[in-house]
Amino acid sequence: xxxxxxxxxxxxxxxxxxxxxxxxxxxxxxxxxxxxxxxxxxxxxxxxxxxxxxxxxxxxxxxxxxxxxxxxxxxxxxxxxxxxxxxxxxxxxxxxxxxxxxxxxxxxxxxxxxxxxxxxxxxxxxxxxxxxxxxxxxxxxxxxxxxxxxxxxxxxxxxxxxxxxxxxxxxxxxxxxxxxxxxxxxxxxxxxxxxxxxxxxxxxxxxxxxxxxxxxxxxxxxxxxxxxxxxxxxxxxxxxxxxxxxxxxxxxxxxxxxxxxxxxxxxxxxxxxxxxxxxxxxxxxxxxxxxxxxxxxxxxxxxxxxxxxxxxxxxxxxxxxxxxxxxxxxxxxxxxxxxxxxxxxxxxxxxxxxxxxxxxxxxxxxxxxxxxxxxxxxxxxxxxxxxxxxxxxxxxxxxxxxxxxxxxxxxxxxxxxxxxxxxxxxxxxxxxxxxxxxxxxxxxxxxxxxxxxxxxxxxxxxxxxxxxxxxxxxxxxxxxxxxxxxxxxxxxxxxxxxxxxxxxxxxxxxxxxxxxxxxxx
Amino acid sequence: xxxxxxxxxxxxxxxxxxxxxxxxxxxxxxxxxxxxxxxxxxxxxxxxxx
Numbered sequence: 001x002x003x004x005x006x007x008x009x010x011x012x013x014x015x016x017x018x019x020x021x022x023x024x025x026x027x028x029x030x031x032x033x034x035x036x037x038x039x040x041x042x043x044x045x046x047x048x049x050x051x052x053x054x055x056x057x058x059x060x061x062x063x064x065x066x067x068x069x070x071x072x073x074x075x076x077x078x079x080x081x082x083x084x085x086x087x088x089x090x091x092x093x094x095x096x097x098x099x100x101x102x103x104x105x106x107x108x109x110x111x112x113x114x115x116x117x118x119x120x121x122x123x124x125x126x127x128x129x130x131x132x133x134x135x136x137x138x139x140x141x142x143x144x145x146x147x148x149x150x151x152x153x154x155x156x157x158x159x160x161x162x163x164x165x166x167x168x169x170x171x172x173x174x175x176x177x178x179x180x181x182x183x184x185x186x187x188x189x190x191x192x193x194x195x196x197x198x199x200x201x202x203x204x205x206x207x208x209x210x211x212x213x214x215x216x217x218x219x220x221x222x223x224x225x226x227x228x229x230x231x232x233x234x235x236x237x238x239x240x241x242x243x244x245x246x247x248x249x250x251x252x253x254x255x256x257x258x259x260x261x262x263x264x265x266x267x268x269x270x271x272x273x274x275x276x277x278x279x280x281x282x283x284x285x286x287x288x289x290x291x292x293x294x295x296x297x298x299x300x301x302x303x304x305x306x307x308x309x310x311x312x313x314x315x316x317x318x319x320x321x322x323x324x325x326x327x328x329x330x331x332x333x334x335x336x337x338x339x340x341x342x343x344x345x346x347x348x349x350x351x352x353x354x355x356x357x358x359x360x361x362x363x364x365x366x367x368x369x370x371x372x373x374x375x376x377x378x379x380x381x382x383x384x385x386x387x388x389x390x391x392x393x394x395x396x397x398x399x400x401x402x403x404x405x406x407x408x409x410x411x412x413x414x415x416x417x418x419x420x421x422x423x424x425x426x427x428x429x430x431x432x433x434x435x436x437x438x439x440x441x442x443x444x445x446x447x448x449x450x451x452x453x454x455x456x457x458x459x460x461x462x463x464x465x466x467x468x469x470x471x472x473x474x475x476x477x478x479x480x481x482x483x484x485x486x487x488x489x490x491x492x493x494x495x496x497x498x499x500x501x502x503x504x505x506x507x508x509x510x511x512x513x514x515x516x517x518x519x520x521x
Numbered sequence: 522x523x524x525x526x527x528x529x530x531x532x533x534x535x536x537x538x539x540x541x542x543x544x545x546x547x548x549x550x551x552x553x554x555x556x557x558x559x560x561x562x563x564x565x566x567x568x569x570x571x
Contacts, residue, residue, distance in 0.1 A: 013552060042529040049533075222522050229533070230526030278551070285544035292541040296534045444551050445544075 007076070007180040007365075008272050014185035016282050019269055020289035021188035021354030023260040024195070026112065028294040029348060030323040032258065033228065033302035035250050037315040042231045043241030047251035055252060055462050057287055058455045059261040059419055061447060062426035064283040065438040067270030069430065076271040077366035078264050079506045080513070082421075086429045092510050096502050097418040098264030099363045103382065104410040104495055105263075106359035107389030108403045110172065113352035114165040115324060116345050118144060121164065123331075123342035134329055141324045146397040150487060153397045165394065169387070171353070176360050177379050180272060184357050191350045192289075198347035199297040205340050206305045212333065219311055224304030227312065249473070252466045257412070259290055260355075262419025268362040280443035293351075302327070309333040320400075323348070360386070363502075370509025385498060392494055396487035405488040408478045410495060416467045423463060427456035 009015040036044045070081025078098020082091040122128045130136045144161050146152030153161060175183035211220040231238045241247065260266065266286075270279060302322065306314040309330045317326055331341035360382050367378035389406075396402035426435050432452040439447050481488045522530075 011552065013548060016548060042526065045529060045533055225530065226522035226526050229530040230522050231529065234523075234525075281544065281547055281551075285541070285548055288537065288541040288544045291537040295537040300534065444547060 006272075008274075010181040010185050012277065012282060014181065014189055015269060015273065016285050016289070017188040017192045018180075018185050018354075018358065019266055019282075019286040020293075021192050021351075022263075022265050022269070022358035023258065023286065023290040023355075024192075024293045024351050025109075025258075025355040026116075026319060026323065026348060026352060027254070027258050028290065029199075029298040029302060029351065030319045032254055032294045032298050034315070034317065034319060034322050035254055036228060036299065037303045039244065039247040039250060040232045040237065040241040041226075041228055043238050044247060044251060046242060047248045048255060051252040051255040051462075052287075052291070054454055054458050055466075056255040056259045056261060057284070058451055058459050059423060059463075060259055060266065060283050060287050061280070061439060061451065062435060062455050063261060063266040063422060064270040064279040065435050066422065066426055066430065067267040068273045068275075068277070068279055069434075069438050070267070071271030071273060072275055074369075076268055076369060077362055078267060079366060079509060080369055081267060081271060082425065083510070083513070085425050092506050093503060094421050096499065096506055097414050097421070098267060099366055099502050100495070100499050101262075101410055101414050101418060102264045102359035102361075103363050103386060104389065104406055104498065106356055107386050108393045108406050108411075109352065109356050109359065110168050110386075110390055111165060111393055111403070113349065113356055114161065114168045115145065116349035116352050117168060118161055118164040119324065119328070120342055120345035120349050121160070123338055123345060126338060128328060128331070128338065128341060130328070130332065132329070132332060134325070137325045137328050137332075140328075141320075144324075145400070146394075147399060150396050150398045153394050165390075168353075168356075169390075172356055172360075173379065173383055175357055176364070177375065179375060180361070184361065187357060188354050191354050195347050195350040195354075196293070196297070198343045198350070199293070199301065202340050202343050202347070203297060203301050205334070205336070206301055206308070209308055209334070212308055212335075216311070219308050221304065221308065224307040225300070227307045227315065228299060228303040245469070246473075249466055249469050252462065253412075253470060256419070256463075256466070257415070258294055259287060262415045262417075262422060264362045264418065265358045267422070268365055269358070271365075276442040278442045278444040280439055280447050281445040284445055305330050305334075366505070366509065370512060371505060372512070385501075389494060389498070392491050396491060398487070401481070401485050401487045402491035405478070405481060405485075405491045406495060408474065409492060412474075413471075416463070416470070420460065420463055420467070423455065423460050427460065432456055 009018075036048075066081060066085060070076070070084045073080075073084035075081045075084050077095065079092035079095030082095040082098075085091070119128070130140060142148060146155070146161075156162070175187050177183065178186075206224075207221060209221055211217055213219060233240065256262070270283075273279060303315050306322070306326055310326065314326055314330070315322075327344065328341065331337035331344070334340060360379070363382055364375065364378045367373040367381065368375065371378075373381070393402045393406065426432075430438075432455065435455075436447070436452060482492065
């Protein structure tokens with residue numbers, strides 16, 4: 001291992017854009033606006049920004065600090081970093097979550113990424129002229145994804161959806177194999193500005209539409225913006241909205257998932273930084289970049305555009321409904337809609353691609369430092385595991401059962417657990433004093449003193465409260481799905497098998513690290 | 522849109538856009554300095570075994 005050249009970042013701008021690219025995804029452009037529209041527009045923003053300052057930003061700072069701390073001890077993976085912070089036999093095994101979360105999310109995220117690529121391709125080649133009937137767009141999405149029966153997605157051989165999935169697999173592995181600075185960083189350095197440019201072009205189009213349908217004068221740009229940003233019902237309406245506990249949970253969840261905290265990627269990325277590199281400004285910039293894409297771009301485009309052509313009824317629907325059924329209908333109504341439809345789905349593809357690229361790096365780092373595999377070996381092994389997982393997801397397509405199960409138990413449940421562990425490690429094991437020393441070394445931005453109190457007391461309580469209520473709201477139906485749906489059981493059995501494999505690999509890595517430490521003079 | 526709506530929009534969009542521009546300006550201003558720092562810290566003898 002000593003002879004192997006360690007991965008590193010090319011520049012501080014590169015790591016910031018890579019972290020931002022990892023965080024910015026479909027949730028920024030589809031989930032956030034959908035939630036804001038659902039929970040009375042402006043009222044949603046109050047719990048949202050409170051969660052940003054008391055949950056998202058503090059956990060992001062602590063992750064960057066723990067990552068660089070672990071990197072200085074020679075570790076880049078969660079098991080190694082946790083072990084370097086907490087001298088407890090259990091510590092590296094808790095780090096398994098930092099491996100399994102991004103790896104399992106990668107398995108289904110790759111598929112969603114391929115939908116964006118497929119839709120972008122269809123717009124580019126003029127295949128999305130489906131008329132003005134909303135049902136056509138629902139049927140199109142159902143057929144594209146194969147929602148009706150299991151195996152439907154793969155039943156048509158080398159169809160466009162399958163080709164797009166294969167293209168995403170190849171693109172991802174090509175750039176992941178090229179490493180941090182040669183692959184991931186280069187893609188993000190080009191991809192993130194391109195994403196923002198596409199979003200600005202679509203935004204300019206939406207804001208200059210005026211009143212597109214003279215028969216509906218109430219559907220104009222200002223009314224669209226008002227639907228997203230206005231306080232509905234004045235002050236009494238605002239107070240009524242703020243008394244909705246579900247909205248507070250949704251806002252905290254949105255911040256939490258949007259920033260990708262507790263995801264295992266940021267802690268890994270920051271471990272490649274040098275001892276005196278800034279992390280305070282870098283982490284804050286990455287958070288600001290994510291919030292810009294979410295609030296300024298997603299908030300100004302998605303709901304106003306849907307409202308302009310479809311009215312309030314067009315703004316409802318989950319992430320996939322809004323993104324792949326409602327918005328294509330909006331583009332059908334919009335002048336030059338084919339071009340703007342392409343730009344929109346291309347930017348969603350870039351957002352998904354820069355996220356998926358980051359997801360295997362934590363496990364690659366673990367295999368390199370714990371199992372002495374080289375990049376080729378670790379990428380090949382992970383490629384095999386993740387392709388099997390993706391295979392399960394794209395086989396059990398009926399009602400997206402496998403995808404939803406993995407997303408709930410790994411993409412939400414495990415993320416909460418990992419974030420709680422990280423908050424505990426930073427606030428109570430590493431300690432806020434040592435943590436602050438780490439944050440302030442080379443800092444180009446002062447971190448407010450109150451952060452020490454927030455990360456030690458406020459964030460864990462906030463996090464656990466959100467977690468318990470969220471589990472209470474969603475847990476029962478997901479447990480029921482395990483009981484009633486064989487496809488969910490198969491998907492989760494596969495996840496359990498991957499979890500056990502990683503635990504065994506960690507046990508071996510711990511032995512290797514121990515021997516290495518004993519040999520050290 | 523009401524006055525409250527405009528205030529929320531300007532504060533939210535202006536706040537996130539402004540903070541991004543401010544942060545990026547600081548990052549870019551310090552880009553040369555920190556990248557030169559990488560070269561010197563690479564020679565830190567305490568890190569030689571890492």
